[in-house]
Amino acid sequence: MEAKSVNCEAVQGELMDWLAGTLPAEQCWLLEKHLGQCPACRQELAAAQALWTSLGQLPVPEPSEQLRPRFYSMLADFQAQEERRQSWSVAGWLERLRQWWQPAYALRLAYGLALLTIGLVGGYSLRSRPETSGAGGQELAATEQPAADTRRQQVVLAMLADPSAVQRLRAVGYAGEEAHTNEHVVAALLSTLNQDPNVNVRLAALDVLSGLTNDPVVRQGLVRSLPRQDSPMVQAALADVMVQLQERGAKKPLQQLLRQDDLNEQVKDKLEQSLETLSNDPAPPPSSTPTTSHETPDDTRTA
Amino acid sequence: MNSLTDNSLMLQVKAGQVDKMGLLFERYHRPLYAFFYHSNGNAAASEDLVQNVFYRMLKYRHTFTGEGEFRTWMYHLARNVLADAAKKNKPALHHQDVADWAERLPGGTTADAQLQQTQDVALLHRALARLSPDHREVLVLSRFQELKYEQIAQLLDTTVGAVKVRAHRALGQLKDIYLKLENGSKVREL
Numbered sequence: 001m002e003a004k005s006v007n008c009e010a011v012q013g014e015l016m017d018w019l020a021g022t023l024p025a026e027q028c029w030l031l032e033k034h035l036g037q038c039p040a041c042r043q044e045l046a047a048a049q050a051l052w053t054s055l056g057q058l059p060v061p062e063p064s065e066q067l068r069p070r071f072y073s074m075l076a077d078f079q080a081q082e083e084r085r086q087s088w089s090v091a092g093w094l095e096r097l098r099q100w101w102q103p104a105y106a107l108r109l110a111y112g113l114a115l116l117t118i119g120l121v122g123g124y125s126l127r128s129r130p131e132t133s134g135a136g137g138q139e140l141a142a143t144e145q146p147a148a149d150t151r152r153q154q155v156v157l158a159m160l161a162d163p164s165a166v167q168r169l170r171a172v173g174y175a176g177e178e179a180h181t182n183e184h185v186v187a188a189l190l191s192t193l194n195q196d197p198n199v200n201v202r203l204a205a206l207d208v209l210s211g212l213t214n215d216p217v218v219r220q221g222l223v224r225s226l227p228r229q230d231s232p233m234v235q236a237a238l239a240d241v242m243v244q245l246q247e248r249g250a251k252k253p254l255q256q257l258l259r260q261d262d263l264n265e266q267v268k269d270k271l272e273q274s275l276e277t278l279s280n281d282p283a284p285p286p287s288s289t290p291t292t293s294h295e296t297p298d299d300t301r302t303a
Numbered sequence: 304m305n306s307l308t309d310n311s312l313m314l315q316v317k318a319g320q321v322d323k324m325g326l327l328f329e330r331y332h333r334p335l336y337a338f339f340y341h342s343n344g345n346a347a348a349s350e351d352l353v354q355n356v357f358y359r360m361l362k363y364r365h366t367f368t369g370e371g372e373f374r375t376w377m378y379h380l381a382r383n384v385l386a387d388a389a390k391k392n393k394p395a396l397h398h399q400d401v402a403d404w405a406e407r408l409p410g411g412t413t414a415d416a417q418l419q420q421t422q423d424v425a426l427l428h429r430a431l432a433r434l435s436p437d438h439r440e441v442l443v444l445s446r447f448q449e450l451k452y453e454q455i456a457q458l459l460d461t462t463v464g465a466v467k468v469r470a471h472r473a474l475g476q477l478k479d480i481y482l483k484l485e486n487g488s489k490v491r492e493l
Contacts, residue, residue, distance in 0.1 A: 013467070071354060074357070
């Protein structure tokens with residue numbers, strides 16, 4: 001009797017494992033042996049098993065179709081929130097810096113830095129020259145003046161590399177005042193004429209450069225710029241300048257430009273006129289300050 | 304380590320790849336839904352609670368260490384969500400509604416066997432609803448969520464032996480309640 005009750009207690013203790021199928025084989029065998037002798041335990045286990053099975057078969061309705069989209073929209077909100085939060089953290093700033101470091105920006109920045117370096121080196125050499133020739137009280141004034149020029153120059157060069165088109169337009173205006181005396185500013189203006197993404201800035205640069213055509217560097221730069229232009233407005237304006245300058249060296253680049261397939265019809269006419277003018281007219285000495293008027297080709301022909 | 308295990312996915316979420324939670328959602332929204340549904344019997348509320356668990360997993364992702372099993376951690380949060388909901392909304396969340404609703408299912412034209420099954424299901428639902436929350440929980444976790452007793456012990460912060468004893472008692476009580484309800488409905492039928 002004593003032994004049986006101990007066995008029944010053991011069965012109670014093992015019941016849950018037996019139902020879950022996690023009872024080790026040896027204990028299983030002992031339990032089943034006991035069940036063969038004990039109808040009470042047999043009945044209890046059968047009832048428990050029936051209930052356990054019924055529980056397992058209890059149906060669960062499918063979650064509605066909204067559950068999944070609701071989760072994913074919550075996830076998206078959470079992600080957006082996280083990104084906003086991160087944008088204030090150090091990691092966020094690093095990430096933004098990485099994003100800023102796009103090739104276009106990097107190129108512009110490198111260009112700006114290169115010009116700045118040229119400006120600094122140029123400025124430094126200008127400054128050191130009066131020092132070496134060094135003559136008394138004049139020395140001070142002589143060193144101060146180039147120093148101020150250099151600073152202004154640096155500002156202009158930096159502004160020419162500004163991401164804002166308005167800033168660059170302003171810079172082109174300032175550069176016009178500086179360029180008479182400085183080859184670096186001239187180089188920067190020519191570079192702006194060839195590379196600036198904004199048409200207005202390129203036209204402004206051309207306007208300033210066409211006032212500096214006494215400088216052979218400027219003339220050459222303008223001729224070389226011809227085939228590099230893709231905007232009809234700049235192409236036409238450049239052709240005008242060539243005619244005004246009676247720049248015969250421009251004939252070849254003009255012909256080159258004419259061969260481009262996607263050339264604007266009006267520009268084509270303008271280029272042909274310009275070529276004709278350049279071929280017919282004898283070469284007069286280059287005019288000192290030509291203007292960029294569009295009527296010029298006709299004027300020169302009638303003249 | 305397999306990068307698609309639950310633990311590895313959750314660690315990736317923790318490291319900032321929040322979108323990896325999508326895969327865990329696909330794996331566990333049904334079991335979680337069943338967990339809540341068997342606990343409160345309310346389909347709409349269960350969906351809210353599932354959503355809530357996933358939100359808390361995102362919000363408290365830093366508390367996942369990867370040492371324990373992901374499922375245990377998830378059910379830990381699920382239990383808290385359930386307890387909070389019960390505190391907030393005691394009368395609205397209970398099994399009784401669904402059991403009654405299941406009982407009222409139109410059965411006139413269906414076969415007797417199906418009717419009987421529907422009634423059995425309804426009775427079992429009602430019996431489950433009348434269990435104490437502690438007893439119900441241990442049955443839901445072991446039977447419906449198929450957690451091992453070791454995992455449940457970890458989850459409930461107790462011993463494996465204590466979990467088995469509790470489950471055993473819960474099953475016994477469920478049987479008693481079920482038989483009582485069955486007798487009651489038979490009396491009504493007569």
